[in-house]
Amino acid sequence: xxxxxxxxxxxxxxxxxxxxxxxxxxxxxxxxxxxxxxxxxxxxxxxxxxxxxxxxxxxxxxxxxxxxxxxxxxxxxxxxxxxxxxxxxxxxxxxxxxxxxxxxxxxxxxxxxxxxxxxxxxxxxxxxxxxxxxxxxxxxxxxxxxxxxxxxxxxxxxxxxxxx
Amino acid sequence: xxxxxxxxxxxxxxxxxxxxxxxxxxxxxxxxxxxxxxxxxxxxxxxxxxxxxxxxxxxxxxxxxxxxxxxxxxxxxxxxxxxxxxxxxxxxxxxxxxx
Numbered sequence: 001x002x003x004x005x006x007x008x009x010x011x012x013x014x015x016x017x018x019x020x021x022x023x024x025x026x027x028x029x030x031x032x033x034x035x036x037x038x039x040x041x042x043x044x045x046x047x048x049x050x051x052x053x054x055x056x057x058x059x060x061x062x063x064x065x066x067x068x069x070x071x072x073x074x075x076x077x078x079x080x081x082x083x084x085x086x087x088x089x090x091x092x093x094x095x096x097x098x099x100x101x102x103x104x105x106x107x108x109x110x111x112x113x114x115x116x117x118x119x120x121x122x123x124x125x126x127x128x129x130x131x132x133x134x135x136x137x138x139x140x141x142x143x144x145x146x147x148x149x150x151x152x153x154x155x156x157x158x159x160x161x162x163x164x
Numbered sequence: 165x166x167x168x169x170x171x172x173x174x175x176x177x178x179x180x181x182x183x184x185x186x187x188x189x190x191x192x193x194x195x196x197x198x199x200x201x202x203x204x205x206x207x208x209x210x211x212x213x214x215x216x217x218x219x220x221x222x223x224x225x226x227x228x229x230x231x232x233x234x235x236x237x238x239x240x241x242x243x244x245x246x247x248x249x250x251x252x253x254x255x256x257x258x259x260x261x262x263x
Contacts, residue, residue, distance in 0.1 A: 015173065015177060016177070016180070022184060035200070038200065038203065045207055049214040053222075062203075070195070070196070073192060073243060073244060074192060077192070077253060091186060095186035095187040096187075099183040102178070103179035106179075110168055119214060130219065130223070145227060148230075153237070156238050157241075159238065160240075160244045
């Protein structure tokens with residue numbers, strides 16, 4: 001049992017428990033808090049995979065940004081309706097069967113996977129490589145992403161504007 | 165940890181997210197399930213990038229994270245817009261286009 005194995009097992013347990021919390025808690029607000037925990041656990045998985053920059057991005061954008069937006073949306077809709085959103089689920093059996101089938105399908109592929117060797121070493125500082133790739137071979141998709149973010153921002157403003 | 169461990173973890177999270185999308189009645193709850201599924205895909209991308217020493221996986225993860233944030237913003241704006249008109253976010257009640 002190396003240190004990495006222990007950390008991976010702990011993070012995996014936290015991630016799976018938080019994910020189950022997201023889909024099973026009746027209170028939507030608690031589900032969002034569970035989602036925040038799951039996103040932080042995913043960030044730690046990125047750290048285990050030697051991607052510290054993605055760890056930061058995941059914490060700032062996902063756990064910071066997305067969770068804040070969702071909480072705001074829940075508060076807004078609660079104010080509109082005047083009652084807190086309790087939420088029930090439907091088709092529990094069918095949903096469980098379908099997702100179990102998908103899981104079995106994916107695991108079926110995974111067991112055929114050849115055993116992975118040791119991790120290859122990166123040829124340099126990973127964050128620096130990432131930055132150079134973003135403004136080098138991937139500069140066009142990077143700029144398109146900026147355009148997409150502006151479009152999404154304008155679209156969200158337009159959709160959620162008040163009629164007055 | 166071997167590559168398979170990360171992929172199995174991602175597959176489990178993906179299945180849980182799919183379960184949430186299928187069973188939640190509330191539109192915001194469905195969005196939360198989609199978040200989980202995208203998150204699982206990100207774990208896969210980073211794991212493959214690490215074990216193949218290929219930078220493309222990390223770049224893809226950056227892009228999916230940014231696009232997911234945009235998707236959440238637009239999705240919640242739509243939810244709020246629907247809420248104004250229909251006074252509900254229950255997916256079962258939003259059957260205006262049902263034939």
